[in-house]
Amino acid sequence: MKTIFLLIGIFLMVACQSKTETTSIDSVNDVERIDFNDENNVLLDVRTPEEFQAGSIPNAVNIDYNSPEFDSLIKDLDPNKTYYVYCQGGVRSTKACTKLDEIGLKNVVNLKDGYKDYKK
Template sequence: MNLIQEDWVSKYKSDEKAVVLDVRTEDEFNEGFIANAINIDIHSGQEFIDAIENLDKNNNYYVYCRSGMRSAKACEIMNQLGFENAYNLEGGITEWDGEIIQP
């Protein structure tokens, strides 16, 4: 499900089962990320699938990338793998106006 930033943030903040998932490359992630995000690179192929399959399907995933395209694809993949709640951040971190953590 695609959500604009305002909805993504309000849903995330009120969700006790929320997990923020960054699907960009490690290099992109190291340039700055949204607080508490875990990084699983969607371009890592089978490694991405394996890592996603190891996540708890009972949690709700708030997924983002640079512009919202890769994260939309990641949400589709997650839905196919049985995740019921994967929320894509429209516009990605490029349009993010919240805090960005610098590693």
């Protein structure tokens, strides 16, 4: 009987642990509701530096997903902040969000329609 209660207790502990989840926002224009002057909200542009220089969403920080340094750069990100991630159309931001999840960032939002939607 003690074994059953022990197993149930272990199961509940594992089941109740918080897991990293990536949320998606259908329209990148929804970012207008978010206060990026709040240092806890980071708008992360994962396009190339050339794409970023050609135009970006105001207050965005650029870390190129295709850069060989991407994995090492994201390890320096503050796990207590919320990251709103976008690229041109959603492919790189989805992949970047997966990597952010893998390193343990808990607050990751994929702006899945990307910069092309923002420019409309």
